[in-house]
Amino acid sequence: GGWYCFNRENCDTRYDTMRRLMSSREWPATRVGTGILSSQPEENPHWWNANMVFIPYCSSDVWSGASSKSEKNEYAFMGALIIQEVIKELVGKGLSTAKVLLLAGSSAGGTGVLLNVDRVAEQLEEMGYQGIQVRGLADSGWFLDNKQYRRTDCIDTITCAPTEAIRRGIRYWNGIVPERCKLQFKEGEEWNCFFGYKIYPTLRCPVFVVQWLFDEAQLTVDNVHLTGQPVQEGQWLYIQNLGRELRNTLKDVTASFAPACLSHEIITRNHWTDIQVKGTSLPRALHCWDRSLHESNKNGKAPLKGCPIHLIDSCPWPHCNPSCPTIRDQFTGQEMNVIQFLMHMGFDVQKMAQQQGLEPSKLLGMLSSGN
Helix, strand or coil: CCCCCCCHHHHHHHHHHCHHHCCCCCCCCCCCCCHHHCCCCCCCCCCCCCCCCCCCCCCCCCCCCCECCCCCCCCCECHHHHHHHHHHHHHCCCHHHCCEEEEEEECHHHHHHHHHHHHHHHHHHHCCCCCCEEEEEEECCCCCCCCCCCCCCCCCCCCCCHHHHHHHHHHHHCCCCCHHHHCCCCCCCHHHHHCHHHHHHHCCCCEEEECCCEEHHHHHHCCCCCCCCCCCHHHHHHHHHHHHHHHHHCCCCCEEEECCCEECCCCCCCCCCCCEECCEEHHHHHHHHHHHHHHHHHHCCCCCCCCCCEEECCCCCCCCCCCCCCEECCCCCCEECHHHHHHHCCCCHHHHHHHHCCCHHHHHHHHHHCC
């Protein structure tokens, strides 16, 4: 993950301020795997002993580009080609005997999984490795092309509405989208395939979608900034509506994990085992998904009892789930509990209690216990 840039100006800025996302020159030779990349069973109960390959992000093109440096363009965008090359190289390092290949990513990497998972499966089939099951795990890359809270002109990555940024980016990077998705849209409308709920129905490979209902990157591009000042009522309603819209787009996603938290990215965080939806943690849900795919390959049985894979919070506001990551005040760095956070967001207990048909004291009790 790490956003993207979509024109000469903002790519120049990115090159000056975030060089590690544009070039591999200053990358460390080694890094410690965390979360799903950890080799410690306590931190990564299900996949600690898997073969892991980490592909850092320096293509700035949501893993979609296929353009080399030219007179016209000072930068090369080769996200889609980098993945192809890595797969080619791994075949000689043992991938050829693998049963399962899980392509996982967070944020721009999560969208990258949706854009590349079928292409990787096709590539392996063409190379003669039909036996490898290719799957995807997309974390925090399922964005909505919704209306911004406040419309802003498309100046840089942060202020540009998601659709407009991708529209420009796809031309600038010579972005590739999967053929099956492309066919759903008119020529010039390929940008639609960068949005999870539009590409997902076209995918052949099984994909597990992890998405916070109140994703911080989504709120940023929608121009909802939760800093310092209490949130105005319009923003509060917008935030709640965003959660509802997102929940709706996930209802037909077979395997999903969507906590009602305000956060961004999870699978490589070392606290990824702590978050639960309806009493099930993410590693457990992934394990259930793994087993269900294994079982369905054998005999197409119904989902496993007591092993859920479709987990979406139904409570309506940020951090109504008690297992959400800790919130810190952006200015003071102080940790906040749920009630402090909601007060800070301008949450009106009286009014909310009335809407929910509860006594205010009952609502406060429910909030603090996280029910």
